[in-house]
Amino acid sequence: MLLHLEDINKSYIQGKMDVPVLHDINLDIEEGEYVAIMGPSGSGKSTLMNIIGCLDKPTSGSYVLDGNEVANMKDKELSIVRNKCIGFVFQNFNLLPRQSALQNVELPLQYANVPRRLRKNLCVEALTSVALEERMSFKPTQLSGGQKQRVAIARAMVNSPKILLADEPTGALDSKSGIQVMGLFERLHNEGVTIVMITHAREIAEYADRIITIFDGRITSDEINKNKVVVKHSDNTSEVNAAQG
Numbered sequence: 001m002l003l004h005l006e007d008i009n010k011s012y013i014q015g016k017m018d019v020p021v022l023h024d025i026n027l028d029i030e031e032g033e034y035v036a037i038m039g040p041s042g043s044g045k046s047t048l049m050n051i052i053g054c055l056d057k058p059t060s061g062s063y064v065l066d067g068n069e070v071a072n073m074k075d076k077e078l079s080i081v082r083n084k085c086i087g088f089v090f091q092n093f094n095l096l097p098r099q100s101a102l103q104n105v106e107l108p109l110q111y112a113n114v115p116r117r118l119r120k121n122l123c124v125e126a127l128t129s130v131a132l133e134e135r136m137s138f139k140p141t142q143l144s145g146g147q148k149q150r151v152a153i154a155r156a157m158v159n160s161p162k163i164l165l166a167d168e169p170t171g172a173l174d175s176k177s178g179i180q181v182m183g184l185f186e187r188l189h190n191e192g193v194t195i196v197m198i199t200h201a202r203e204i205a206e207y208a209d210r211i212i213t214i215f216d217g218r219i220t221s222d223e224i225n226k227n228k229v230v231v232k233h234s235d236n237t238s239e240v241n242a243a244q245g
């Protein structure tokens with residue numbers, strides 16, 4: 001099992017109050033799965049994503065990620081596991097505004113101390129795989145929303161992590177750009193990447209193979225998606241190319 005969460009609880013301290021947000025979350029995800037975690041605003045999705053992504057720790061419970069018990073790990077060790085295992089994509093892209101697309105994609109390689117001469121090639125490859133080879137020197141302000149999200153996907157994947165963890169990856173995009181992003185996710189899934197995508201929208205969750213529903217901090221259903229939507233490759237490339245022009 002790539003991810004194993006057992007009896008995970010999370011509360012936030014607010015003033016003198018302990019506010020529980022996640023209750024007894026039990027969840028297993030195998031390598032290569034494409035999972036959507038769906039629930040309304042305030043249901044605890046981002047809290048769960050932060051725990052899955054080792055950006056925050058549970059209040060109690062066990063979390064084994066790729067063979068490492070991370071629930072009580074020290075921050076420094078945790079960041080090593082995180083950087084090795086997980087690529088992140090966020091709703092608002094989280095790109096550094098003053099840096100070019102190439103420099104943004106290079107960041108995880110710098111953190112991982114990849115030698116400079118190898119970094120450029122890996123970045124070019126990652127940006128080419130999202131059809132942005134002609135925009136590598138562009139700054140975020142010179143890119144459309146969809147292009148920014150593709151830079152973020154290239155950055156998330158440049159280190160070849162096993163898991164792509166995405167929080168509302170299409171939330172800030174028009175529907176065409178959103179479909180392109182879903183096309184890229186489908187391709188990464190076919191290449192064997194484990195995808196965990198958080199969304200409040202059923203139409204986005206339906207791109208995944210398995211849909212987990214969360215409500216008030218509890219998992220209320222966990223099912224194979226019988227209505228899986230697959231972006232046709234031709235649609236995807238023609239739209240990626242159209243957005244390039």
Ligand code: ADP
Pocket residue numbers: 012013014019021039040041042043044045046047048
């Ligand atoms: P979602 O992503 O599904 O909208 P969140 O995980 O962001 O849900 O939030 C779940 C609940 O936890 C909300 O009631 C929110 O107000 C609360 N919450 C989230 N982050 C914090 C925090 N850092 N401190 C206190 N409460 C928080």
Ligand code: MG
Pocket residue numbers: 045046047
């Ligand atoms: Mg959220």
